[in-house]
Amino acid sequence: MLSQSTISEPVGATSATRACDCYVHQFGAIGESARPAYYPTDMTDAEWAQVRASMPVPAWLEGRGGRPEEHCHREMIDAVRYVVDNGGKWRAIPADFPWWRAVYDFFRRWCRHGYVRELYQRLRRLERQRQGREAEPTAAVMDAQSVDGADTVRADSRGCDGAKLRDGRKRHVLTDTLGLLLEVTVTPANVHDSKAAPELIEAFMAEPGRMLKLVWADSAYQGEAQAQAFATHGVKVEIVRRSDGTRGFVVLARRWVVERTLCATRRSVCIPGSAGRNSEGGFWAG
Structure with missing residues (x-):
């Protein structure tokens, strides 16, 4: 039989609290976080240091409106990571995180103002520079993946991909x-890859500082109309084909990179985006 002490804390829990230097702790009126780190999705101190250095400054701190927040940014981000990684409901956020409604409103507000996208883009550039690359890429890989929609997905935002069933x-x-x-x-599953590609490129190239010149893709993106749509933004599309006669699984040059990313996001994806991409104001699919 398990003793009370055995079940009083989740596996991996520690008694040490984590110091936090987020904007709310520095300029707000809240005390130190009392929640130890014990969920696998919690950021380590090293990860938080990278995120903290890339955090966009909140509007309330720059005098652009709003009131100072009441919850630690580190705890809020950990709570969002917990929901995304576990595919759970917002209402099912563990009680040791801030109230679920506060976390949900935090996420919606940051998406609406572009903070989540800004944070992600800063971290992406930082990782590229860490690996000895330029902050902005000149080459990229494109692909698409159809996924079954939940019962709650509206009929006007879903479709049937006959090829992938x-x-x-x-x-x-x-x-x-x-x-x-x-x-x-994100589109209904019946939208062909080539129909969504121009919008995808346009959305990426719309932001200043983009240096993209070449995109590798599969045969779904071939054709003169597709090439002209890409050329409008100064981007060339190069089709990577399977060798004639090959059967079964084959690792294809360049294309394997995007396939690996799609595999990693198979269950759910939360990619920071601009308002209007979907109902959450960010990129959510699944």
């Missing part, structure tokens, strides 16, 4: 050559 939505993704996501759009 999927009834739901389709993720159209653009990654750099390291497999880091650059852009994501």
